[in-house]
Amino acid sequence: MASKIPDSYNFDEQFLTCPVCMLHFRDPRVLPCLHTFCRECLQEWVTKQQPLECPTCRTQVSLPDQGVDGLRTNFYVNNLLDFAAVKKVTGPGVPCQVCEGKDEGARTWCVQCAVLLCESCTNTHRRFPTLKGHQIVTQENLEASEGVPSSFQRKAFCPKHEDQVLTFYCEPCQTLVCVACTVVNHSRGDKHNPVEIGSVAERKKRDLQKLIAKVEPRETDVRDTLKEVERELSELQTSADAVIEQATAYFDQLIALLQDRKEEVVTEIVSRRQEAGKCLETQKEAIEFELAGLTSASEYCKQALGHGSDVHVIEVEGQARQRVEELMTTPSDLTARPSQVVFTEGKAVAEFRDGVARAGCVQVKVKVDTSKCTVEIKPTIVEFSNVSLLSTVDKNGQLCSVRKDDFTATLTDPSGQAVPTQLQEKGRGLWEIFYTPEVTGNHRLEVKVNGGAVAGSPFDVRVQSRDTPVLTIGREGSGEGELDGPTDVAVDMEGNIAVVEQENNQVQIFDARTGQSLRSFPVDGGRPWGIDTDSNGQFVLTGNQAIRVYSRKGKLTKTLEPDCLRDPCGVAVLQDGRMVVADHSQQSCLLLQPDGSLIRDIGKGQLQNPRYIAVDESRDLFFVTDWEAHKVFVFDLEGKLKFRFGKQGWNVGELLFPTGITVDPAGNIIVVNNWNGRLQVFGPDGTYLITVARVRGRDAQGIALTSDNHIAVACNDGHCVELYRYK
Missing domain, CATH: 3.30.40.10 (Zinc/RING finger domain, C3HC4 (zinc finger))
Structure with missing residues (x-):
């Protein structure tokens, strides 16, 4: 063939x-x-x-x-x-x-x-x-023949037996051999297995077909890209010439503006010079006239004194006095007149020089394929700074850089009013679009790159109230992604949310962004309550008169059962491994060594029913919510009460059976009320600042602040974890 x-x-x-x-x-x-x-x-x-x-x-x-x-x-x-x-x-x-x-x-x-x-x-x-x-x-x-006949091929001869054609293939040796080789060097056995090349060739042909099928799509893409590059190369000179023309016109305009200003300034200098010259000429004429009079009077008086008789002096004195008095009564103005024309640079000259250095920007732009660009619309809360993520890509789907001036992002509220937006580059081909909507409801976000709308634009942006959770994780059940009686939450070193399930006796890890269940591990001893992570990323859990430590993968590494522990609830772990545990049966908090031994008992006689703990190591303080006192108590690590805040009530700034508590990086204290779900923020001194939301899930318990500024709330009776925007 x-x-x-x-x-x-x-x-x-x-x-x-x-x-x-x-x-x-x-x-x-x-x-x-x-x-x-x-x-x-x-x-x-x-x-x-x-x-x-x-x-x-x-x-x-x-x-x-x-x-x-x-x-x-x-x-x-x-x-x-x-x-x-x-x-x-x-x-x-x-x-x-x-x-x-x-x-x-x-x-x-x-x-x-x-x-x-x-x-x-x-x-x-x-x-x-x-x-x-x-x-x-x-x-x-x-x-x-229209091509090379299949028979038109040189036969391959054995290098060891030159008169023998290669007709066999030894599989173990992966070598072509002749008939003589199958007898002498490659006789069939444990180490050799010569087979006819026909069957091997068929298999190799199939393998080659697979390689072709694998290579051809990429070859096509590369060939198409090569054609595109060649086309762009051919167009490059034209586009560069156009840009040179554009840049030349731009700078010619700047030069023309400067030239016009130069001519205005030169004209003004000439005009001012003429005005000053006239003024000086007038002054000069007046001074010369006065000087002539003064010189004449002076000479007249000197001559009378030097050469006149007494009679002559008496006769001329009156006349001389009258003339001098006239001269002194109308003296010329000897005040300095403007004698120089000075050019002063404007105050903005230094800025202008810097501006000239930045006048015009030259870039080699990659063509953006707007049909492949994407915009990720994240959950949006009213009166909060929200963000959507824009990815700019080329025709091959690769992220590519684009100038900020090439973007437009327009957000309109339900009434058609524009909401201010800001663009900030996050990385190559990644842009964040920030906006703060003032009203709830469906908004529209229109995004364009180089004048072309990106795929899917305009986008629907649903702005929700503060009380709407950004994300709800879990539902009642015992399967993957389901929760039963969550009591506390913590954020692990990867930013995921770890949830304690009291009824399922386990900890389940969720993706904080999507809410997807990643993994889970059982908790020994039953009825777990509180959770925190140590500096190594291990999980520290309380429950059933013990403290248990689990590795990041969920393997039990140690169990601590100190005699001082009765009914532990919330727990907070310090950087050095020490732990602060709330024990509501003992109405106190326990500061423990990493091995569980007691350092000191704190708050006895002051606390009624302590529940959850938060620590601010920058100030050597810890905060504990008191369920029955409706307060937050603040102690130092030496056990001294520093202050307390809160009073029982349903209104803003008041506490009603407070449970979960955490501290933000600025030292502000975030507390959730169990009964009315009010999620409130207090300053470092306990002064009320703001209410973040009213938790919708029932029976709010432990809370944690995520790495992307969301507050995760464990809802015990709601069998879920709700995330609310913070700041």
């Missing part, structure tokens, strides 16, 4: 040409990267370069122990070269290469001998026993 390769006259010369010597291949050898070169070219290349790199793809290659001679021969290229040579020389008048045309012209080609034969020599060739396996291709077959 003929291959799809066209005849020799249409062969791509580049396909048959060595990339090094630029001549037809001579003994073509294949490198591990599958590029082919002449054997001699490779040998010369090896002497010039170490480590050896492929001349075409620059991939570093390792030669076999035999060097270039150990590389595989490219039989396919050899066949094409043979076929091309034969197609060029076969035809009327071409002599036989054995008898040199003494009888008749060449009619056939011996593939193994690589010679043209006449009909007589062909018959003789076929009669030699040692040449019986050679393939003879007739001129008619060559002329009739």
Whole structure:
């Protein structure tokens, strides 16, 4: 069967040409990267370069122990070269290469001998026993074929038995062998299993088909991308010229503005110079006139004194006095007149210089495919700063950078009023869109990049009230993702939420972003209550007169059963491993060593029913909610009561059977009421600040602040954990 390769006259010369010597291949050898070169070219290349790199793809290659001679021969290229040579020389008048045309012209080609034969020599060739396996291709077959006939292939001979064709494949050795080898070196047994190459070749062909199926999609993508890159290269000069024109016009405009201002300033300088000159000329004329009068009077008086008689002096004194009094009565203005025109730089010149340095920004932009861009709309709460995440990608789906000025993000409320938005780059191709809606209801977010709307825009943004949980985790049950009687929550080192289930006697870990259950582990002893994590990420749990420590994977590492412990509830672990535990039966809090031994009993006689604990190590304080006193007590780690706050009531700032408590990074204290679900924030000194929400789930218990500013609340009777936005 003929291959799809066209005849020799249409062969791509580049396909048959060595990339090094630029001549037809001579003994073509294949490198591990599958590029082919002449054997001699490779040998010369090896002497010039170490480590050896492929001349075409620059991939570093390792030669076999035999060097270039150990590389595989490219039989396919050899066949094409043979076929091309034969197609060029076969035809009327071409002599036989054995008898040199003494009888008749060449009619056939011996593939193994690589010679043209006449009909007589062909018959003789076929009669030699040692040449019986050679393939003879007739001129008619060559002329009739549209491509290379499948029979037009050199037979591969055994390197150990040169007259034997390779017809077997030894599977354990992964080596082609001849019949003689199957007897001498590869006889069937434990170490050798020669099989006919036909069956092996069929399997290898299937493997090659799989490789083709694997490579072709990527090849198509690369080829298409190459065409796109070539197209963009061809357009690059045009776009660059357009940008140069744009930049030139921009700076020409700036220069024109400066030139106009320059002319205005020069004109003003000339005008001011003329005004000042006129003023000075007027002053000069007046001063010269006065000076002439003063000089004349002075000289007159001096002459009278020097040369006049007494009679003459008496006669002229009155006249001289009158003249001097006139001169002194109307003196010229000797005040300094403006004598210089000064140019002063504007105050904004320094800023202008900096601005000029930033005037215009040159970038090589990647084309954004708006159809593949995505916007992640996160749960939105009224009067809170909310964020949506925009991902900008190219046509291949890869994140790509875009200038901030290329974005527009417009949010409108239900009445059509615009809500201010801000864009902030989070990373390459990732942008955060911030907005603070003032009303609840469905809003619309329109996002455009380079003037084109991203896929799905405009987006529906549902703005919920403060009392609506951003996420509700779990429902009643004992299966995966289900909860039964949760009493406390903690945030692990990965930011996930760990939930204590009192009725299921287990801890279940949830993804804080999606609420998906990740894993769970059972708690020994039954009836667990409180949970916290230590500095190593281990889980510390209270319950049933004991403290149990579990690894991050949920394996029990130790159980502490100190005699001082009666009915432990909430627990908080310090950085050094010490623990503060609320024991409501003993109406006190216990400060314990990491091994469970008692350091001190705190709050006895002051606390009535302590429930949950929070610690602020920056101030060496811990906070405990008192269920019956409707207060929060604040102690230092030495056991001294520092202050307490709260009073019983249903109103804001009041506490009604407080349970869960935590502290934010600023030292503010977050407390939840069990009876009315009011989730409130107090300042570091206990002053009421704000109500975050009214918890919807029933019987609010332990709370925790997540890494992305949400408050997780364990709802015991609601069999769920609710997350509320904080700040």
